[in-house]
Amino acid sequence: MSGTDTPTTAPAVTRAEYCVLACAEAWRDAGEVLASPMGTVPMIGARLARLTFAPDLLLTDGEALLMGDVPAVGAPPGVVEGWLPYRQHLALVATGRRHVMMGASQLDRHGNQNISCIGDWRRPTRQLLGVRGAPVNTLNNPTSYWVPRHSPRVFVERVDMVCGVGHDRAAAAGPSATRYHRLPGVITDLGVFDFETPDRVMRLRSLHPGVTVEQVREATGFPLAVPEEVPYTRDPTAEELRLIREEIDPRGLRDREVRA
């Protein structure tokens, strides 16, 4: 643990709060699109983005309503500004006016994601959710990933079932797959990653303060692209911290997803 920028605010910024901030940053320049966060930390991040630097984002209540305000996580919206039942939500994906942040049980260096099952698909050793909307998401709207526990079991050489499409698979499939394919990044409890290398493989973009490059390499099951200079994930401002702690997540649900 060296070179950590000590945050000036007190109490100290937690790892979960850096994760929230990193997730929020994913939607910074998204524009007037639906933010679809999956997971508690991305949900807090999307709400933080909307309350600060990305006010045009659309957010759902997790069911069929678009929220006109930004309630605390778990609270119902006080204002409803729109209706988005599943049939419209699936159709919205095809318009591209959405940036989803999905989870990943497995993710490879090209950004291929698996949430379906572990082992042989015909008779898996561990059945998970199923493909859900990962195939349509990745071919139609920007898709980022959130991994609350960065480990070699998640970041693997090969995923067992490609649900979300990565760069190599999209390129091999041709123009209809690559046309709207965009994987802006991956956020984990250790850092922020992107695919901005010549061969579009996962690259370390920033480390959360307190994390070392070595730690990330050890927790990644494939050779990770690491630039010579790796910055730290930026500190939240005092107002961002206040919003996270007092307005969006007063119950501290973020700490259940990311250990201190």
Add this chain to the structure above:
Amino acid sequence: MSKDKTMTAEEVVGRLRSGMTLGIGGWGSRRKPMALVRALLRSDLTDLTVVSYGGPDVGLLAAAGKIRKLVTAFATLDSVPLEPHFVAARQRGAFELVELDEAMMMWGLTAAVHRLPFMPIRAGIASDVMTVNPSLRTITSPYADREELVAVPALRLDAALVHLNRADAHGNGQYLGPDPYFDDLFCEAADTAYVSCERIVETSDLLKDAGPQTLLLKRAFVDGVVETPNGAHFTSCAPDHDRDEAFQRHYVAAARDPEAWREFTARFLSGDEDAYQAAVAAFHEEEA
């Protein structure tokens, strides 16, 4: 006025046959026609192909060995991410799986409704959905773009089972919650469709407290109407009732242990729907 289509859940099941393709409405653990599913569990029907945005409907039918083939994008209990019986059934190779993307399901049902052989969609290409479903085909756009898209085959159904908040005796079905899910598509994609509901009302009462856009199902696509109060239990049926989270947790715990599941089955699933609802009420009295 059109004919009276009211019937019992047993009469619905009596019209179904082993080997049929059944579409089940709702989504995950939301507004599932659970009373009709429970009636299916009590029947000898088997060898079913089930098309569903999967929840405990899939779990219960899988646990009872009723499913030969499942067409789905997922199975989940929403507040509990993994459906335990679905997981166990997959891990023991209990049925054939057609694993499609959520949007592919929607367009497959839509193709069936429109009596089209397929619908083109930008989903599936480059993913392993194509690998695990080798019969899926792509189609090249006949226009200048020449894009290659997936031709999602029509998901035609022998019968559809859905649960709504209200219906009249003729099969006009009304949802009062936030999401219609795909229940109208399921009914229109099916040769026969059966709707269970919280309450059957007079046609003239349907729009007493709701707008016309709540009338989701048209009677021309409905063959039977069953009044089953709390019939979506333990899934949600807003605004009539929320998901029964305590009972769902009980279901999950039981499903993870064979002995506990035998007890669960004996306690809740060995009698008719009235016995089920009485056992659920007793469960909550004990929990209170």
